[in-house]
Amino acid sequence: MRPVRCLCIMMFLIFAASPAPCADKKITIIHSNDLHSHFLGFSPNIDYSPLQTHDDDTVGGWARIATAIKKVKQQRNNPVLVLDAGDFLMGSLFHMLSREEAFELQLMKAMDYDVITLGNHEFDLKPEGLARILSTAHQQGQIPQIVLSNAVFSKTSSADDALEKIFDSGIVKPYRIMEKNGLKIGFFGLMGKNAAEVAPFSAPVKFDDPVASARIMVRLLREKEKADIVICLSHSGLDDDPKRSEDEILAKQVPGIDIIISGHTHTKTDIRKVNNTLIVQAWCYGKELGVMDIIWSGGKVSLQDYRLIEINDAIKGDAGITAMINGFEDRINRKLLAGQGLAFRKLIARTRFNLEILEDECNLGNLIADSIRWYINKKDTDPDDPATRVAVGVISNGVIRDNIEIGKTGSIAVCDAFRAIPLGIGFDEASSMGYPLISFYIYPGELKKALEILTSIYPMKGSDYYLQLSGVKFSYNPNRMLFDRVTQIWLGDEDTGYTPLDYPASDKRLIRVAADIYNATFLKVVGDFTWHVLDIIPKDRNGNPVADLKSAREDADGSVPGIQEIKEYTGVIEYIRSFPDITGDGIPDIPEKYKERLGRQLVEASWNPYKLLKRGTYVTWIALGVILAALLLLILLIGLVRRIIRKF
Structure with missing residues (x-):
C-alpha cells in the first residue's frame, strides 16, 4: 500500500504544479467614428431636447452617446473599451473654437473614451492648428x-515642427499597450490612402503606406510587446467596391490584426470578417454606436455578440455632458458670433421643404453654389467691366456636410445653416476659421474640362468629386469617351435665361469662376490624375497664370492692409438672409425654386455613333483610332488563321 500511496502523492503534486488551462476572457469594445463635432442631435439642432425622450425626430447627440456608453458598462462585469476611428473634429459651430478650447477632446475624455486616432479632418486646421488643439487638451488634462x-x-x-513636438512628447504615439483582464491589448492608428489624398492642408506632413505601416506595427506589437490582442484604429474606410474598400484590403494583406475599427467613409454596415480579422464601422455623426463582445481563448479572438445602437430620441442624454455642451454653446456665442451680429440659435429663414445633398443635382447644392456666385458679385465686381462678374460658382459634395431639414417648425437657425458648409481654415495671418472664397478666370475650353470632373472623375473617385453648379447648365453623354462626355454648355441662370457657350480650343475669352480654396486646390490633382488631359490653369483678369491660389482670395475690404477673407459659410448665411419674407412674419423664406432640382445637369445617354463622336476632342479621336486599329488587326489575324487552316 505504501508504494501506491507514494505514487498518488507524486501524481497529486505533479498536477498541482501544472498550470491550469487558460480560462476564456471577455472584452467589450464600444466604437464610434466620424463624429465631426456634432455635439447636438440633428436635424435640425433647434429641435434637439437631450433631457427629454420621444418628443423629437433628431438623431445623434453626444449626451445621448454618453448615456449609451454608461449603460453598456453597467450591463457588463468584464472590461469595456471605448474607441474612436478619427474625424472627431470639424462639422459644427463648436469646432470654431477647437484650437482655443479643445471642446471635442474635453468631451471625449469626460465620456470615457480610452483610445482614439486622428482622421483627415483633424488636419484641416493645418499641422500648427492640430498642435494647438492637442496642446490645449493636454494642458487641461482632458485628453484620451x-x-x-x-x-x-x-x-x-518648419511648418509641422509644432505638431512633431507633440508627437515626440508622447501625446500622440504610434501605438499603445493596455492591460485588461490579464490581457495585453495593443492599439495602433492609420491614416488611409484616400483620407491622406483629401487632406491637402496636412502638408508638409505626409503619410506612409498604411499596409506597410500596419505590418511594422503588428510585428512590433506581437513580437516585442507580446500583445495578446491587436486592434487597429483605421481612418481608411469600407466600400461596396472591393478595390476601394481599404480596410478590407488591409485585413487581407496584413495578418495578425484581430480587430479593425474603421472610419472615414461614413459607411452604414454590419460587422465584416476578412480572414481572421473583424472589421466594424458605426456610420457617422454619432447616429450609431457599435458594441462588440469578444472572447479571447487559447490565443485567438472570437466574436460573441455585435450590435449597433441607434442614437436617437429614445435615449435620454447624460445631464453632465449636456451641461458641458450648453457651456460650450455660450462660449461660441460670446467669443465668436456676437461680433458678427449672430447667435447660435438665431433664426435666419424658414423653409417648407428639406434642402438635401445628393449624388445628383440637388436643391441644397444649387443653393450653396448660387450663394458663392451671389456673394462675390455683391462684394467684388467692377460695374464698368462686365467680365468681372462671376459667371460660374462651383462647390463639391465633399464640402457640403449635412442637410438643412424642415424639422418641427420649418425654422432655419444659424447653427443648422452652418452645419451644411462648416469646413476649413483661412490663409490670413490669424488662420481664421472657414474656407475662404477665391475667384479666377479660365477659357471656355477649360470650363468644359471642369465639367468633365463630374462626368468622368466622380464615377471613378466617388461622391466627394460630385460638383454642384451655379451660372452654368450643361448636357453630357455618359456613353462617350472618358474625359470627353460634355456635349453642350450654356451660361446664365433661371432668372435671366441661359445662352449657349461655344468652347473651341482656340477661344481665349476669359470666364470668371468662383469656388472655395479647398476645391480649387484639386485642379492640380485632377490634372495629374488624368495624365494632364484635364489640366486647367487659373488666370487673373489679364489672362496671366495664377501661380498661388492664395493670391486669388477675395478681399472683403481693400482699404485694410492684407486680405480680409470672404468666408464660404458667411456667404451661405448672408444669401439665405437675403431672401424675401413671403409670409410676412419678419423672417426670410427659402424660395420655391429650390424645392426641386433646376435642370442644370442634363444626362443625354446615347449610343448613336454621330452623338458619340460629335465635337470630339483629341481624346475621342485617339480612342477611335485605337479601336479601328484593333479591329483591323483582328481582321488580319482572322484572315491569317483562315489561310493557315486552308493549307492543312
Missing part, C-alpha cells in the same frame, strides 16, 4: 490616449 502610426514629418519645412 491617441495613436497614429504612419505620419511622416518634414525634414526641410
